[in-house]
Amino acid sequence: MEAVIGLLMVLLGVSHGVETYCDGRQDGAQCFVALGGTVVLQLITQDEETYAYGWLKNNNFRVLYVKNNKVLVNELKNRSSFTPSNGTFRISNISWTDNAEYSLRIFDVYGREIATQKLQLSIQGVETYCDGRQDGAQCFGALGGTVVLQLITQDEETYAYGWLKNNNFRVLYVKNNTVLVNELKNRSSFTPSNGAFRINNINWTDNAEYSLQTFNQDGYQIATRKLQLSIQGVETYCDGRQDGAQCFGALGGTVVLQLITQDEETSTYRWMKNESFRVLYVKNNMVLVNNLKNRSSFTPSNGTFRLSNISWTDNAEYSLQTFNQDGYQIATRKLQLSIQGK
Ligand SMILES: *[C@@H]1O[C@H](CO)[C@@H](O)[C@H](O)[C@H]1NC(C)=O
Ligand SMILES: *[C@@H]1O[C@H](CO)[C@@H](O)[C@H](O)[C@H]1NC(C)=O
């Protein structure tokens, strides 16, 4: 059980660290990226003919513009870097809104368009795997992601099996290796030959106890085993110590915001939402006010604010106001928290 939770922490915790590489130099390239992760896109190779290029999102928003090997426009510069010498664009903190079709338009020195290549960037939720073949298995799925549940191994005895949710709703029924019922078929697939059930687009309603009932050829029940599926929100991290930081949280998930470092001059500060609502007030490194305390925690020693169960209303501009020992305000820095969901 602890091992499983540990694995989950790794899976969800590193979701902002998953890095994918995609070669986008062929027209029509498909790139898949994990929510919260980083993508390294190979957009172009230098050649003599190419003088300038622009990279557009959905054919109408210019993300990048490079001329004579100089980056003149990079609308994602806060979370990306483009290296003209090798043509790679590294974008981090991937969010649902990055899901789009992009096109690279290439121009020669006379301003003539010499090529266009399209690229589809598909953002995917976190995928978890769980072996549910032991009675009492504890499995985890990430909200918006995919879970692959190993339900059964083919053996000679088992002829049919049903998979029930909360002991009353039959999700799946398989007989003689043929799927006769799959109530989740729009977002799942079950493969009888390997017994794996792959469920996409995980939502809170999937959080339940499931049981697998197996039958022999004469219709006698031979076994039942239970599996608990627990759904968790995606966790993202953001360093908010620079004025103007752009952070994002996944709807229903958790965001860990680095607000301050203890070695900064101050030990008294408050954190405001939209300049009007005081979320947090810390004096001499003691939390005196936390108006979101039922779903958050602030740790003064490392300056991180952990907010869970994220909702659309958390989408706001926040500002940290710091005070010196005489109570004078010494600085303010802003942070934009953008909530993303499907
Ligand atoms: C491209 O250059 C950047 C910056 O020097 C480097 O970090 C990156 O690894 C390079 N990528 C490739 C594919 O060569
Ligand atoms: C099960 O399926 C196999 C192959 O599809 C078939 O040959 C066999 O007769 C079936 N068994 C029963 C009991 O229907």
Ligand SMILES: *[C@@H]1O[C@H](CO)[C@@H](O)[C@H](O)[C@H]1NC(C)=O
């Ligand atoms: C599943 O998809 C079909 C069409 O592909 C649609 O008619 C049906 O309503 C969907 N069912 C659910 C439960 O979403």
Ligand SMILES: *[C@@H]1O[C@H](CO)[C@@H](O)[C@H](O)[C@H]1NC(C)=O
């Ligand atoms: C969650 O999934 C269930 C089952 O497919 C579906 O009926 C329900 O509409 C979904 N809820 C949300 C919020 O997507």
Ligand SMILES: *[C@@H]1O[C@H](CO)[C@@H](O)[C@H](O)[C@H]1NC(C)=O
């Ligand atoms: C992106 O995520 C990294 C951690 O993976 C963090 O250090 C950085 O501050 C984040 N940037 C933005 C703009 O949110």
Ligand SMILES: *[C@@H]1O[C@H](CO)[C@@H](O)[C@H](O)[C@H]1NC(C)=O
């Ligand atoms: C990028 O960050 C700077 C400060 O670090 C901020 O002034 C600017 O508005 C941000 N730009 C975007 C596009 O997020």
